Amino acid sequence: xxxxxxxxxxxxxxxxxxxxxxxxxxxxxxxxxxxxxxxxxxxxxxxxxxxxxxxxxxxxxxxxxxxxxxxxxxxxxxxxxxxxxxxxxxxxxxxxxxxxxxxxxxxxxxxxxxxxxxxxx
Amino acid sequence: xxxxxxxxxxxxxxxxxxxxxxxxxxxxxxxxxxxxxxxxxxxxxxxxxxxxxxxxxxxxxxxxxxxxxxxxxxxxxxxxxxxxxxxxxxxxxxxxxxxxxxxxxxx
Numbered sequence: 001x002x003x004x005x006x007x008x009x010x011x012x013x014x015x016x017x018x019x020x021x022x023x024x025x026x027x028x029x030x031x032x033x034x035x036x037x038x039x040x041x042x043x044x045x046x047x048x049x050x051x052x053x054x055x056x057x058x059x060x061x062x063x064x065x066x067x068x069x070x071x072x073x074x075x076x077x078x079x080x081x082x083x084x085x086x087x088x089x090x091x092x093x094x095x096x097x098x099x100x101x102x103x104x105x106x107x108x109x110x111x112x113x114x115x116x117x118x119x120x121x
Numbered sequence: 122x123x124x125x126x127x128x129x130x131x132x133x134x135x136x137x138x139x140x141x142x143x144x145x146x147x148x149x150x151x152x153x154x155x156x157x158x159x160x161x162x163x164x165x166x167x168x169x170x171x172x173x174x175x176x177x178x179x180x181x182x183x184x185x186x187x188x189x190x191x192x193x194x195x196x197x198x199x200x201x202x203x204x205x206x207x208x209x210x211x212x213x214x215x216x217x218x219x220x221x222x223x224x225x226x227x228x
Contacts, residue, residue: 103172
């Protein structure tokens with residue numbers, strides 16, 4: 001059974017940094033592209049960043065380009081999101097998500113439970 | 122970047138009724154890149170439909186998707202109590218975008 005466990009969220013001051021993790025199990029982690037998607041409580045979904053299966057290509061939303069870095073460690077079956085220069089509007093629940101097999105497109109068939117990030121002084 | 126507009130914002134229906142949710146794209150898109158998710162309060166989204174009309178694993182056949190070009194539809198043929206939730210469409214064209222969502226609530 002596929003399982004994604006998000007962690008690393010918390011309270012951070014504006015300008016600070018945080019590193020999110022997503023521990024994956026139940027599938028061949030190195031065969032699937034992954035993404036981070038965030039959601040302000042009570043609001044809609046916003047894609048943040050994606051990474052291909054071997055980590056050689058990364059993608060970012062304009063809102064986080066230059067501040068966030070996505071990476072993956074296949075030996076640990078873990079996805080990361082390094083978030084720097086955090087702003088109040090980065091406050092959200094952050095979900096990792098696994099791409100569905102066979103499409104070659106970022107549609108997400110499994111999600112983590114989410115980890116909350118609050119940026120506030 | 123495509124903009125996805127979902128309507129209505131809220132749909133008030135009774136169990137057993139048919140729900141029709143709309144997702145309109147700002148320009149014509151490939152049907153291969155359109156999906157639908159369901160989200161309940163406090164939970165992560167769940168993929169329902171991929172490539173416009175493909176049902177994801179474990180999704181009941183009362184959920185169906187259709188459409189092409191700029192207009193896409195998610196239909197729930199007979200609402201079950203567990204279907205009252207938020208629904209989002211999603212598209213990919215080099216960047217991933219989500220619609221603003223439709224809330225299906227109990228009338």
